[in-house]
Structures are given as C-alpha cells and as structure tokens.
Amino acid sequence: MNCNEVREALESYVASDLDDATTEEVAEHLLDCSACAAEYDRVRNLVGDLKGLREAYVPREVFDMSAIRTDAQPRTSWGWKLATASALLIAVLSLSVLTIPAVAETLRVLPVSEKLVSLKADNAELEKKVEALEIKVKEIEGQKVPIVETADPKLPAEVNDAVQSLAMRFINAQYAGDLKTLKELGTAKLQADLAKHPNDYIRKGGKVNFAQMTDVSMSGDTYLVFVRLMDANEWTDSQYQEDFEIKKVGDIYLVDFMGMDA
Amino acid sequence: MDETELVDAARRGDTRAFTTLVRQHERSLHATACSILGAGWDASDAVQDTFVTAWTKLGTLKEPAAFPAWLTRILVNRCHTVLRKRHGEILAADPPEPTLSEAYDVVGPEASLDLLAALNTLDREHREVVALRYFRDLKVDEIADLLGCPSGTVKSRINRALAKLGSALCDESRTEVSL
Numbered sequence: 408m409n410c411n412e413v414r415e416a417l418e419s420y421v422a423s424d425l426d427d428a429t430t431e432e433v434a435e436h437l438l439d440c441s442a443c444a445a446e447y448d449r450v451r452n453l454v455g456d457l458k459g460l461r462e463a464y465v466p467r468e469v470f471d472m473s474a475i476r477t478d479a480q481p482r483t484s485w486g487w488k489l490a491t492a493s494a495l496l497i498a499v500l501s502l503s504v505l506t507i508p509a510v511a512e513t514l515r516v517l518p519v520s521e522k523l524v525s526l527k528a529d530n531a532e533l534e535k536k537v538e539a540l541e542i543k544v545k546e547i548e549g550q551k552v553p554i555v556e557t558a559d560p561k562l563p564a565e566v567n568d569a570v571q572s573l574a575m576r577f578i579n580a581q582y583a584g585d586l587k588t589l590k591e592l593g594t595a596k597l598q599a600d601l602a603k604h605p606n607d608y609i610r611k612g613g614k615v616n617f618a619q620m621t622d623v624s625m626s627g628d629t630y631l632v633f634v635r636l637m638d639a640n641e642w643t644d645s646q647y648q649e650d651f652e653i654k655k656v657g658d659i660y661l662v663d664f665m666g667m668d669a
Numbered sequence: 670m671d672e673t674e675l676v677d678a679a680r681r682g683d684t685r686a687f688t689t690l691v692r693q694h695e696r697s698l699h700a701t702a703c704s705i706l707g708a709g710w711d712a713s714d715a716v717q718d719t720f721v722t723a724w725t726k727l728g729t730l731k732e733p734a735a736f737p738a739w740l741t742r743i744l745v746n747r748c749h750t751v752l753r754k755r756h757g758e759i760l761a762a763d764p765p766e767p768t769l770s771e772a773y774d775v776v777g778p779e780a781s782l783d784l785l786a787a788l789n790t791l792d793r794e795h796r797e798v799v800a801l802r803y804f805r806d807l808k809v810d811e812i813a814d815l816l817g818c819p820s821g822t823v824k825s826r827i828n829r830a831l832a833k834l835g836s837a838l839c840d841e842s843r844t845e846v847s848l
Contacts, residue, residue, distance in 0.1 A: 415824075415828065418827055418828055418831060419809070424808065424809065449835060450831060453831055453835065454831075456781070457799060457804075457834075458803050458804075460700060460777070460781060460784060460785060460788070460803070461696060461700045461803070461804040462776070463700060463776060463777050464700050464703050464774075465696075465699075465774040465775075466699050466713050466716070466772065467713075468717070468772070469695075470695060472687070472688060600753055604753075606816070607749060607753075607817065609817070664753065666746075666750040666753070667746045667749075667750070668722065668743070668746060668747070
C-alpha cells in the first residue's frame, strides 16, 4: 500500500474495521513510514478526543418516566396536539390489527405487546379511547389497508378518501423511486425539500405492507394522516410510520410535508 | 443486567429497566442531537421525544441487541423532521456559540471545548457523520444505511471531517501562540 492508500484507511484502522490482510499491510507500512505513523497518531488521538465529547452536553431538562405517564405535551408543539394523540393511539393499536383476517396474510406475525396492558392500566383515559376506536379494512389505490378511525369530528368521506389516496400514491412513488411523481404530488415547499434531500424520500424497495392508516384529521388548514408500514428493507427491525401534512391548493390536494418515525 | 436483558425487561413493562437504558444512552444522544440541530431546545426535545417513542414502540423492536442502533435511527429521523420543519433552512455556517445555550450546560476541559468549537465549524453533513460514528459508535455501513447514501460517501465525509478538524485545531493553537 502507498501512503495515500494508508492514510485513506487510517480511520478504519483505528476503529479496527479493516479485514486482517489490510490491517497487516497498514501496520507494516506504519513501521516503515514515519510521516504516516505521525498521521496515525494524530487520527487516533483525535478520534479518542471526539469520543470524549459525547459527555459534553448536559441537558438542563432530564427525561423521566412521568413525561410518558402524564401524557405531558412536548414544549415545542408543532400544532399537532390532536394528531400526536392519534399517532400514539396508532402505536398502541398497531398490534391489534392482527385480528383482522383480511390482512393477516400480508402481515408478518408480531409478538404480543404487553405494553398495551401496562398502558391501559396506567391511563384510564387512553383505555377509553382505545375501546372506542373502530378498525375497518378499506381499499385505497388497490391496496387493502386497516383504517383506524381516530379523527373526531370526522371529515366528509370525499375529503377523507382523497387525502388517504394521496398518501398512498406518495408512498407507492417512494418505493418505486419515482421522484417525478413525488414532485407532482407535492407543494412547492415539499418540492424544494425533495430537490435538496431526495434520499430522505426514496425507499429502498422490497414488498411494502401497510399495517395501518388513520382517518384524516385537520389542524388549521392542514390535513393530517399517519401511515404505519413495514417492508423487507427499510426498517428490518420493526414497523415504521410516515406522517403526512397535506394542503389543498385550488382543487388539488398536495403533500406539504412528510416525516418518518419509528 | 446487560443491555439486552434490560431491553427485554423494559419490553415487559419494567420502567426501572427502561430508565437505566435512558441513563446509559442519553448523553450520547444529546451530543448527537446537538451536532445535527445545534445545542438548543430543538435538540433537547428531539431526545425527549426519542425516549417517549422508544418506550411506546419498544414492542415492535424485533431484536433487543439492535436497541442502540434503533434508538439512534429514531433520533436521526426526528432531527431530520425538525430540520425539514425549519422550511429547508440550512443550519447557519456560524451556529450559536455552543457554551451559551439555555437547554444545555457544556462541560469539559478547555481542550474539549476547543474541539467542540472546531466541530461546530463543520457543515451539518460532516457533523452528523462524526456524531453517528464517535458518539453513537455506529459502523460505516450502519451510518450509510441510516442516511441512505453509499458507504464510500460516509467514509469520505468522515475522513474530510477529521482533516478539517485537524486544520481547525491547528489554526486555533497558532492563534493562541501568537497571542
């Protein structure tokens, strides 16, 4: 290996990420080259110092479990108070959908969560909401999706259907790697973000399964809908969720914002 | 209990086990969030939200051993969502002085503070890979997967970040000597 190749590999060498053969080559080079050996010392010391920085920030507000049990609102609200409650309910219910035979074949079996039991025991209000929720299966853009009826008051059916269809088309375009369609489905704001960060929107593919979608709710002039889904590639360790903010521009619904969550 | 056992216990509703996990991870998560968002309330909130999400959705985690990477992924997604909520603003080239934050106390010897200041001169993409690599101990492939970019790009960013940090620290020490 020459000096350039060794210097390119030094960070990985410090992290012990190289294969045995390359590690040995680098080690031998460092024995013979004082300039590269000095660079190795610099990188090693810098990496050690950087790791020390992980303790540098001491938060003035420390997390404790009461933040969850009391359903405390986050300080920096994004105006999603109703939507946040809906999203939490979706997470709690995400495993209950297994009782719906129509979609059982498209869902992998998830372990039963005892979290639901402890959440129900801890929060009577949440329990009432859980029991009051209805789940139905709806066909959207050719896909059968369990819909959690979380929105209260409910929007007109044509609005609900239009926004849910838009979210479905957006997700399908993400998995198809279809940036052109994503752009067509977005507002100017989303288009600008899409141009800057296309990788945030494209999904790597694999069969996508829709675990749940909420009914549409409104916050101001923004329509909100949450979709829980999973696929073979994107989050192999769990389901994940896409949160949509949709606006009506003239007669057309367009995606203004899409966020990804666990 | 080791971390896998703590995660298993937390999944069964053991709040003390989850609190232990929080304490083990919170400082490095805060450091990571501050690297991506700046040392303000957005970063603090992102970490808090991450723990709330993790507690709520722990039942969906397939492998307890994947907990650290899963937690990091939740945080990074949250931070990216915040960034997009800022209407696509790129973090200022000169972020606020890290020692002057309402949300955090910044601690450490002077050399650490110099390094922190140097880190904050990097652009967001470079700060992010440094944080994921050295605060969260992710491997290059894991970072690539998380950020949706090739491993080569991650390696390149890490090397460039280390080179720039070296230069920034050299300039700092030259300034001190000349004073």
